[in-house]
Amino acid sequence: MTISQDERFLFDVAGYLHLRGALTPAEVAEYTRWMDEAEKTDVQALNADFPDGIKQQLNRPVSRVWDADPRFARFLDHPVVVPYLVEFLGEEYRHIDNDLYYTYPGYGGGHWHRGVRAHPTGHVVEGKFVCPMVKVFYCMTDVGPGEGEFVVIPGSHKAQFKLEYESRVDLPGQRIFDDVRTGDIIIFNEALIHNGRPNPSQKTRKTIIVNFGRKEAGVWRGYRPKPETLAAITSNQAQILSNENSDFWKEPNLPGVSV
Numbered sequence: 001m002t003i004s005q006d007e008r009f010l011f012d013v014a015g016y017l018h019l020r021g022a023l024t025p026a027e028v029a030e031y032t033r034w035m036d037e038a039e040k041t042d043v044q045a046l047n048a049d050f051p052d053g054i055k056q057q058l059n060r061p062v063s064r065v066w067d068a069d070p071r072f073a074r075f076l077d078h079p080v081v082v083p084y085l086v087e088f089l090g091e092e093y094r095h096i097d098n099d100l101y102y103t104y105p106g107y108g109g110g111h112w113h114r115g116v117r118a119h120p121t122g123h124v125v126e127g128k129f130v131c132p133m134v135k136v137f138y139c140m141t142d143v144g145p146g147e148g149e150f151v152v153i154p155g156s157h158k159a160q161f162k163l164e165y166e167s168r169v170d171l172p173g174q175r176i177f178d179d180v181r182t183g184d185i186i187i188f189n190e191a192l193i194h195n196g197r198p199n200p201s202q203k204t205r206k207t208i209i210v211n212f213g214r215k216e217a218g219v220w221r222g223y224r225p226k227p228e229t230l231a232a233i234t235s236n237q238a239q240i241l242s243n244e245n246s247d248f249w250k251e252p253n254l255p256g257v258s259v
Contacts, residue, residue: 001083008087011129012122015157016175016188022080023138023183031140034071035206038100041068053222058099064223065100065208066241070232072098075210076240081136084187088129089214094243096133096211097220103148103205109198112165114156115190115211116251122158123189123254132217132252133190138208143180148199150177150186150207157191165193216252218245 011017023031039061046068047054057063066072075081076095085093116132123131143149153159154175165171176197177186188194190211199205211220219225230238 003083003087007084011084011088011187011189012124014154014175015122015192016152016154016186017084018177018180019080019185019187020181021183022185025183028140028183031138031208034069035100035140035208038062038065038068038072039102047222049226050222050224053224056220056222058101060099060102060104062100063098064225065098066233067226067229068100070229072100072208073229073233073237073241075136075138075208076237077234078138080185081187085134085136085212088131088134088187088189089212092215093212093240094215094217094245095219095223095225095241096213096217096249097223098211099209101207101209103196103199103207105199105202105204107148107196107199109169110196112168112171112193112195114193118157118159118191119254120158120160122155123191130214130254131189131191132213132254134212135188135190136210136212137186137188138210139180139184139186140182140206140208141180141204142182143177143205145176145178146199147178147201147203148205149180149197151175151195151197152177152188153193156193157189159193163193169197213249214252216245217243218247218249219243221248 041062043059225241
């Protein structure tokens, strides 16, 4: 299976895709049960193998979630997202980090950032994507206005001008994901400037987040999987988690990359 011409064009131009209704109701029900169990994880005990790693994690409520429950490894090669990951990262894409991520009521909002530098072509070279980092959000709750929405600046993966965005809530051209439904999937180039908005509501936004890189990518510090996790999952999932680069994540230098 390959992605459509329209999807390829949109990801090139905007830097993200919003796949509506990508997960079935049965999947959502099953994954919600997993989440209810995983959120009770003792993260200190989970990280006893590498205590320093916890400093690099979010744990809102659980980072390296498939070490807490190997069933979450399904999100490494979910059949809906695989064609997109292959298109943007190559057939031998690898895992960088992962989180069961909750935006709780009263959250004050995050900070605008990007995971890798912008590129003048948006990471397209000779007609092919060469993205260093692509993130997938499996959206496990509806998200409306004022509910801690995800927000991106479409096209900023190609931006060649700097913008001061420290302490700013809103930026020009932003796309606020205030129309998300449970079971949607958002895929985006990590060179996009993006953020999480404040959550003044009484709802908790719940997302399963997986960050992917190319074959040569290293894992993020604090997210290297446990040997017992690798033994408990499928061979394909274990391959995605078995980064050939033994070093921790470092952004590769690509020709023409912005400062």
